[in-house]
Amino acid sequence: MTVTLNHYLLLSMVLFSIGVMGVLLRRNIIIVLMSLELIFNAANLSLAAFSYYLQSINGMVFVVFSITVAAAEVAVGLAILVAVFRFRKTVYIDELNQMRG
Amino acid sequence: MFDIIWLIPLFPLTGAVANALAGARIGRKAIGWIGCSAVALAFLVATVLFFRLTGLPPDQRSATVTMFGWIASGGFQIDAVFLADPLSILMALVVSGVGFLIHVYSVGYMHDDRGFGRYFSFLNLFVFFMLVLVLSGDFLVMFFGWEGVGLCSYLLIGFWYEKKSASDAGKKAFIVNRVGDFGFIIGILLLFWSVAGQGVQSLRFDAVFDAARHLPPHTLTLVTALLFAGAIGKSAQFPLHVWLPDAMEGPTPVSALIHAATMVTAGVYMVARNSVLFTLAPVTGEVVAGLGIFTALFAATIGLVQNDIKKVLAYSTVSQLGYMFAAVGVGAFSAGIFHLMTHAFFKGLLFLGAGSVIHAMSGEQDMQRMGGLYRPLKATAITFIIGAVAIAGIPPLSGFWSKDEILYEVFRRGHPVLWAAGLLTAAMTAFYIFRQVFLIFSGPSRADEHTRSHIHESPRVMTVPLIVLAASAAIAGVFGFPFFKGGSPLHHFLSPVFAGGVHHAGAVAEEAAAGHGATAFILMGVSVVAAVTGILLAAFLYAEPFRRRAPSGLHPEVLAKRFTRLHNLLLNKYYVDEIYGKLIVDPLTRAARTCLSFDLSVIDGLVNGTGWLTRLTAWFSHQFDIYIVDGLVNSLATLVRYSSGVWRGLQTGYLQNYALIFVVGVLLMIAGVLVVI
Numbered sequence: 001m002t003v004t005l006n007h008y009l010l011l012s013m014v015l016f017s018i019g020v021m022g023v024l025l026r027r028n029i030i031i032v033l034m035s036l037e038l039i040f041n042a043a044n045l046s047l048a049a050f051s052y053y054l055q056s057i058n059g060m061v062f063v064v065f066s067i068t069v070a071a072a073e074v075a076v077g078l079a080i081l082v083a084v085f086r087f088r089k090t091v092y093i094d095e096l097n098q099m100r101g
Numbered sequence: 102m103f104d105i106i107w108l109i110p111l112f113p114l115t116g117a118v119a120n121a122l123a124g125a126r127i128g129r130k131a132i133g134w135i136g137c138s139a140v141a142l143a144f145l146v147a148t149v150l151f152f153r154l155t156g157l158p159p160d161q162r163s164a165t166v167t168m169f170g171w172i173a174s175g176g177f178q179i180d181a182v183f184l185a186d187p188l189s190i191l192m193a194l195v196v197s198g199v200g201f202l203i204h205v206y207s208v209g210y211m212h213d214d215r216g217f218g219r220y221f222s223f224l225n226l227f228v229f230f231m232l233v234l235v236l237s238g239d240f241l242v243m244f245f246g247w248e249g250v251g252l253c254s255y256l257l258i259g260f261w262y263e264k265k266s267a268s269d270a271g272k273k274a275f276i277v278n279r280v281g282d283f284g285f286i287i288g289i290l291l292l293f294w295s296v297a298g299q300g301v302q303s304l305r306f307d308a309v310f311d312a313a314r315h316l317p318p319h320t321l322t323l324v325t326a327l328l329f330a331g332a333i334g335k336s337a338q339f340p341l342h343v344w345l346p347d348a349m350e351g352p353t354p355v356s357a358l359i360h361a362a363t364m365v366t367a368g369v370y371m372v373a374r375n376s377v378l379f380t381l382a383p384v385t386g387e388v389v390a391g392l393g394i395f396t397a398l399f400a401a402t403i404g405l406v407q408n409d410i411k412k413v414l415a416y417s418t419v420s421q422l423g424y425m426f427a428a429v430g431v432g433a434f435s436a437g438i439f440h441l442m443t444h445a446f447f448k449g450l451l452f453l454g455a456g457s458v459i460h461a462m463s464g465e466q467d468m469q470r471m472g473g474l475y476r477p478l479k480a481t482a483i484t485f486i487i488g489a490v491a492i493a494g495i496p497p498l499s500g501f502w503s504k505d506e507i508l509y510e511v512f513r514r515g516h517p518v519l520w521a522a523g524l525l526t527a528a529m530t531a532f533y534i535f536r537q538v539f540l541i542f543s544g545p546s547r548a549d550e551h552t553r554s555h556i557h558e559s560p561r562v563m564t565v566p567l568i569v570l571a572a573s574a575a576i577a578g579v580f581g582f583p584f585f586k587g588g589s590p591l592h593h594f595l596s597p598v599f600a601g602g603v604h605h606a607g608a609v610a611e612e613a614a615a616g617h618g619a620t621a622f623i624l625m626g627v628s629v630v631a632a633v634t635g636i637l638l639a640a641f642l643y644a645e646p647f648r649r650r651a652p653s654g655l656h657p658e659v660l661a662k663r664f665t666r667l668h669n670l671l672l673n674k675y676y677v678d679e680i681y682g683k684l685i686v687d688p689l690t691r692a693a694r695t696c697l698s699f700d701l702s703v704i705d706g707l708v709n710g711t712g713w714l715t716r717l718t719a720w721f722s723h724q725f726d727i728y729i730v731d732g733l734v735n736s737l738a739t740l741v742r743y744s745s746g747v748w749r750g751l752q753t754g755y756l757q758n759y760a761l762i763f764v765v766g767v768l769l770m771i772a773g774v775l776v777v778i
Contacts, residue, residue, distance in 0.1 A: 093756045100754025
């Protein structure tokens with residue numbers, strides 16, 4: 001059987017859902033960040049798939065930019081994470097509720 | 102010729118400033134040298150001027166020396182001007198001469214005092230002001246000196262200011278003098294106001310006296326009466342005599358210099374200086390003479406019973422000043438000045454002698470605790486007795502001539518009543534002064550053992566001035582000796598000053614020529630008899646060998662018992678102080694208390710009421726602030742707080758809550774889009 005667009009989109013949806021579940025359910029902020037990466041990559045995958053399907057270079061360009069931005073964003077996110085850890089001595093986000101109203 | 106006259110007051114002023122500034126550093130010896138030499142130099146200059154003056158013909162013996170302009174306002178001009186004429190130079194000689202001897206004496210008397218430098222500074226300052234007073238050629242300059250000597254008197258009476266009685270006495274002297282000086286300055290102002298009407302915009306003696314001849318008599322009477330009020334205060338005449346006995350709280354040389362020899366005679370000098378005015382106002386002259394003799398008699402009676410060695414001399418001074426006023430009052434100005442001069446010698450001597458006795462008795466002043474001091478204090482005793490004989494009026498010592506001349510002039514000018522009172526006073530004078538001599542020097546010693554063992558003659562620095570003064574007191578009568586050809590030399594010397602008044606030019610010569618006829622000799626005899634009677638009475642009462650032979654009943658205690666009320670009256674000085682206390686001091690105190698209670702109730706009430714009102718307003722303001730202003734702010738905050746409650750619940754702070762809402766929202770949006778499409 002051939003791999004069609006739907007397969008890619010299905011995979012993308014699965015990855016996206018796993019990512020969202022990870023973000024919503026895990027306590028460890030590192031895992032949350034990793035789950036965010038999964039969401040990113042699900043989106044990238046669907047972009048790449050559509051680019052190939054529509055034979056348009058635009059999607060590829062989007063993907064490259066998105067990965068670049070994601071890398072930068074992960075760097076910033078990890079830096080904040082390290083700073084938070086140093087300050088609060090914890091990586092569990094249910095303990096990081098200082099901002100409640 | 103008289104340009105150097107300003108040196109006379111300058112030397113004592115320099116001495117005063119030098120001792121005031123450097124007195125703490127230069128040691129007692131240097132202080133004494135500065136103080137004495139300053140006065141000695143003044144005396145020297147005065148002597149030089151005296152001889153220059155006598156070198157001139159009598160009618161030219163008056164020169165004014167203008168130093169600098171003092172006050173100039175429009176046409177009105179007051180200069181610091183000195184006057185050199187027989188009267189002023191004679192006074193300068195007496196002041197600086199007696200002043201010098203008393204300064205020398207003070208070196209010994211004050212030797213152990215802490216305030217040695219301060220003392221000499223004040224004493225020199227006093228001599229400065231006194232010389233300004235007698236040498237001034239202008240009423241205001243005279244007033245400057247007049248007030249200055251008052252100040253120095255205050256400073257020196259209260260010299261031992263740690264003693265309450267001394268500082269009180271100083272205040273009393275100053276305040277009582279204020280009463281007289283008020284009259285004096287009003288008199289000067291009235292005089293200026295009157296002569297200004299004549300176009301004279303000055304207070305110089307010569308200008309004023311010239312203009313005064315054209316003034317109406319009642320104005321002159323008022324002016325002279327006011328001037329005499331100043332003299333009453335300064336020269337301690339009744340009723341302002343109360344300060345002088347209290348002034349004895351000061352050091353004894355001060356009593357001798359200020360309160361016997363010089364300052365208190367300033368009133369007599371002032372009346373004599375204004376002889377022109379006083380002869381133009383005969384009514385005031387009568388008052389002056391009458392009050393003078395009254396004071397003489399009044400003070401002499403008090404002096405009869407006093408037991409304090411200095412108080413006797415103080416009342417004696419008041420009494421003798423009364424004599425001088427009697428003389429100048431009846432117009433015998435040179436007789437008054439003559440007595441002023443001899444009195445300066447013998448009363449200065451008596452005070453210094455008393456100081457020497459007090460010194461020997463370790464500060465004891467009560468004559469009842471003395472006695473028998475003749476042998477241990479020979480020099481003091483002999484000089485004191487010479488002074489006593491002089492004041493008692495026994496010829497040929499000076500007091501006889503001056504006192505007799507006054508009595509003669511009073512009698513001759515038609516005041517037999519005053520003469521009789523003066524004669525009685527003379528007898529009393531002889532009595533109280535010899536009572537004092539006998540109590541101090543004769544009989545057994547009544548001192549306690551401790552004091553007796555310390556009795557010693559004073560050092561030479563104190564006895565030498567006593568001897569010089571005793572010699573002066575003995576022979577000074579020569580100057581007023583009436584038997585010289587052409588009358589007494591002093592009279593002659595002073596005549597240019599006093600000739601300007603009623604006495605037209607010939608009168609003086611006429612007077613002198615009339616001289617002392619048979620009446621004069623009879624009066625002399627009577628006054629000698631009075632003086633001897635006084636002395637004998639004192640001897641029978643107080644001197645040992647006479648006392649035993651005295652008739653029964655002639656004994657101090659018996660007499661005191663027999664005349665208890667009179668004795669008490671005299672012992673309490675006629676209750677004048679008490680009367681002043683009741684009439685003036687008490688009402689003043691009561692008025693002050695009334696003012697105090699007014700202050701406490703009304704003024705303080707107002708202030709406190711205002712404070713209370715402010716507090717009340719502040720309380721209301723506070724309540725308004727708390728309940729209204731704060732209430733508004735708080736209720737606004739509360740409103741915000743409750744209204745925000747729902748939305749605050751959303752802000753859980755849990756990241757995953759937000760993410761969940763986010764996801765649910767996205768899903769709802771997608772669902773919405775799907776439904777719509």
